[in-house]
Amino acid sequence: MAVVRALRxxxxxxxRLLLSSSSASSAGGPAAExxxxxxxxxxxxxxxxxxxxxxxxxxxxxxxxxxxxFYVPPEESPLERRLREARQExxxxxxxxxxxxxxxxxxxxxxxxxxRLKAKGLEMRDETGQKATLNAEEMADFYKDFLSKNFRKHMxxxxxxxxxNFTITFLMGQVALARALRRLRWKKxxxxx
Amino acid sequence: xxxxxxxxNPGIRQIPCQFVHLCRVANDRLITFQYxxxxxxxxxxxxxxxxxxxxxxxSDSVASPFRELQQLEQEKKIIHKIRPIPPVHQRLPETSSxxxxxxxxxxxxxxxxxxxVRAESKDDRQWKEMxxxxxxxxGILARLSKIKLTALVVSTASAGFAxxxxxxxxTCFLLASLGTGLASCAANSINQFFEVPFDSNMNRTKNRxxxxxxxxxxxxxxxxxxxxxxxxxxxxxxxxxLTGALGAFNIFLYTCCYTPMKRMSIANTWVGAVVGAIPPxxxxxxxxxSLDAGALLLGGxxxxxxxxxxxxxxxxxxxxYSRGGYCMMSVTHPGLCRRVALRHCLALIGLSAVAPVLDxxxxxxxxxxxxxxxxxSYLGFxxxxxxxxxxxxxxxxxxxxxxxxxxxxxxxxxKSFVEKEDKGDLxxxxxxxxxxxxxx
Numbered sequence: 001m002a003v004v005r006a007l008r009x010x011x012x013x014x015x016r017l018l019l020s021s022s023s024a025s026s027a028g029g030p031a032a033e034x035x036x037x038x039x040x041x042x043x044x045x046x047x048x049x050x051x052x053x054x055x056x057x058x059x060x061x062x063x064x065x066x067x068x069x070f071y072v073p074p075e076e077s078p079l080e081r082r083l084r085e086a087r088q089e090x091x092x093x094x095x096x097x098x099x100x101x102x103x104x105x106x107x108x109x110x111x112x113x114x115x116r117l118k119a120k121g122l123e124m125r126d127e128t129g130q131k132a133t134l135n136a137e138e139m140a141d142f143y144k145d146f147l148s149k150n151f152r153k154h155m156x157x158x159x160x161x162x163x164x165n166f167t168i169t170f171l172m173g174q175v176a177l178a179r180a181l182r183r184l185r186w187k188k189x190x191x192x193x
Numbered sequence: 194x195x196x197x198x199x200x201x202n203p204g205i206r207q208i209p210c211q212f213v214h215l216c217r218v219a220n221d222r223l224i225t226f227q228y229x230x231x232x233x234x235x236x237x238x239x240x241x242x243x244x245x246x247x248x249x250x251x252s253d254s255v256a257s258p259f260r261e262l263q264q265l266e267q268e269k270k271i272i273h274k275i276r277p278i279p280p281v282h283q284r285l286p287e288t289s290s291x292x293x294x295x296x297x298x299x300x301x302x303x304x305x306x307x308x309x310v311r312a313e314s315k316d317d318r319q320w321k322e323m324x325x326x327x328x329x330x331x332g333i334l335a336r337l338s339k340i341k342l343t344a345l346v347v348s349t350a351s352a353g354f355a356x357x358x359x360x361x362x363x364t365c366f367l368l369a370s371l372g373t374g375l376a377s378c379a380a381n382s383i384n385q386f387f388e389v390p391f392d393s394n395m396n397r398t399k400n401r402x403x404x405x406x407x408x409x410x411x412x413x414x415x416x417x418x419x420x421x422x423x424x425x426x427x428x429x430x431x432x433x434x435l436t437g438a439l440g441a442f443n444i445f446l447y448t449c450c451y452t453p454m455k456r457m458s459i460a461n462t463w464v465g466a467v468v469g470a471i472p473p474x475x476x477x478x479x480x481x482x483s484l485d486a487g488a489l490l491l492g493g494x495x496x497x498x499x500x501x502x503x504x505x506x507x508x509x510x511x512x513x514y515s516r517g518g519y520c521m522m523s524v525t526h527p528g529l530c531r532r533v534a535l536r537h538c539l540a541l542i543g544l545s546a547v548a549p550v551l552d553x554x555x556x557x558x559x560x561x562x563x564x565x566x567x568x569x570s571y572l573g574f575x576x577x578x579x580x581x582x583x584x585x586x587x588x589x590x591x592x593x594x595x596x597x598x599x600x601x602x603x604x605x606x607x608k609s610f611v612e613k614e615d616k617g618d619l620x621x622x623x624x625x626x627x628x629x630x631x632x633x
């Protein structure tokens with residue numbers, strides 16, 4: 001069952017803090033060896049305990065996005081925590097948007113096919129039991145319609161996506177720099193001793 | 194290796210014969226040969242449960258990497274349903290093989306679609322640690338930079354260089370090619386960086402490195418910077434500032450104009466056509482140091498070529514564009530889509546006729562190129578009139594061989610220096626200019 005976790009709202013307008021809906025479609029990865037990761041419970045996957053990296057899974061069947069299980073290091077700095085939470089939020093937002101969007105597309109496509117077939121006086125399934133389909137030219141009207149209906153939604157999502165992408169990448173840069181400096185200071189201390 | 198493919202189907206053995214024939218037809222130009230080599234190698238079979246074979250042609254144009262960046266973005270793919278193949282080998286019927294061959298050709302244009310069929314689908318179902326392995330890195334970076342598309346872009350730039358009416362300078366040529374290649378890698382990487390969730394939802398692009406988490410966005414940006422900055426610096430300092438400026442402008446146009454515009458307005462196709470037209474112009478300016486009419490003509494030819502190529506391809510991808518939120522003519526303005534394709538097919542005839550007027554080629558060029566230009570115009574007309582899948586596919590596949598053929602003929606009809614010297618025109622000026630821009 002999905003675990004609903006409360007996360008910071010952040011700047012995402014679609015995010016309702018639902019981190020892991022039905023995203024995991026995989027048959028489960030390596031068995032959990034008591035590894036503690038925050039999100040694994042909902043995604044039906046627990047990375048091995050010795051691993052200290054993030055894990056990425058197969059594409060979700062609704063959103064086609066690949067879920068990530070994030071590793072929480074024991075001494076996570078505030079900056080690293082910000083980065084991880086931003087990535088979790090972004091993942092949840094994207095998941096929610098695309099799952100909903102793709103579902104709507106499939107549904108409306110079915111309805112369109114049904115209404116067109118009905119207008120033509122045909123059934124949804126023909127004699128052999130095969131699902132009747134319309135050819136590309138007939139579907140063109142639906143595609144055009146669907147695209148224009150969702151234009152505003154896409155514009156909003158694009159803006160959010162670009163903002164989130166830049167923020168996360170910038171945070172990654174900061175974290176990488178901080179880690180490099182830390183390692184350098186550590187080495188200097190060692191050399192000093 | 195970078196490209197792994199698995200020919201499981203015995204029916205596909207017929208393809209090499211056809212391929213060899215194709216090779217014989219155009220065998221005297223290295224670039225064309227390499228192009229067809231790419232076609233051979235860029236074979237895609239990726240099947241999932243419904244066993245539909247997906248050919249992933251290059252997006253907009255074959256020959257312009259920048260454009261390819263865009264084009265590939267646009268996920269041109271042609272889905273061809275074949276009958277389910279049981280695990281035991283089964284011979285496909287003749288027509289399917291032929292269709293597969295066609296799809297192989299079109300698949301050549303995709304940069305990252307070559308995969309081992311079984312291994313890939315198994316990999317896909319598993320959770321993977323997000324750890325960057327150094328021995329995977331070259332392959333990942335190649336896919337990130339769309340190396341095949343980049344190579345084709347560099348070929349167009351080389352064509353521009355070769356057509357310039359100056360003595361051939363090898364150093365300059367190599368520097369220009371390298372700089373263009375690096376700039377193209379940078380632009381392609383940034384493009385992929387911008388489009389991760391959209392790429393995930395499109396079949397052609399769902400196996401890209403960033404989508405699969407094989408590389409972090411930070412690393413992708415760093416790679417882009419480490420290719421783009423040296424690339425543009427090389428063009429500016431090692432070739433000439435004009436070429437460098439064109440390269441930088443093209444990167445900007447592709448990443449900051451074309452990529453966002455794909456989701457906002459159908460005008461993205463025209464912007465993308467410009468992106469595709471700039472590399473040969475860069476090649477020309479690298480050789481001559483100035484933006485002559487000849488450069489603009491070459492750019493114009495590539496610009497016009499983009500439309501029949503991309504519009505025909507996008508005709509078969511309407512569903513994915515609609516769902517993915519991409520604003521393309523084929524979805525929103527289908528009539529315009531076909532009109533524009535036809536218009537530009539005819540424009541190619543006109544532009545070919547202008548070449549001798551500008552002293553780039555002899556008068557044999559428009560005459561020899563007339564048959565292929567007329568043929569693509571005919572297919573463009575059929576596409577305009579019929580507006581169906583088969584006519585769009587015919588036009589698309591024609592565009593794949595039309596461009597290399599046209600450039601080849603152009604090169605062989607290039608006006609030689611001797612004739613020009615006799616006329617006592619600006620060749621002398623060009624020569625001295627060429628000397629000036631050579632490296633110390």
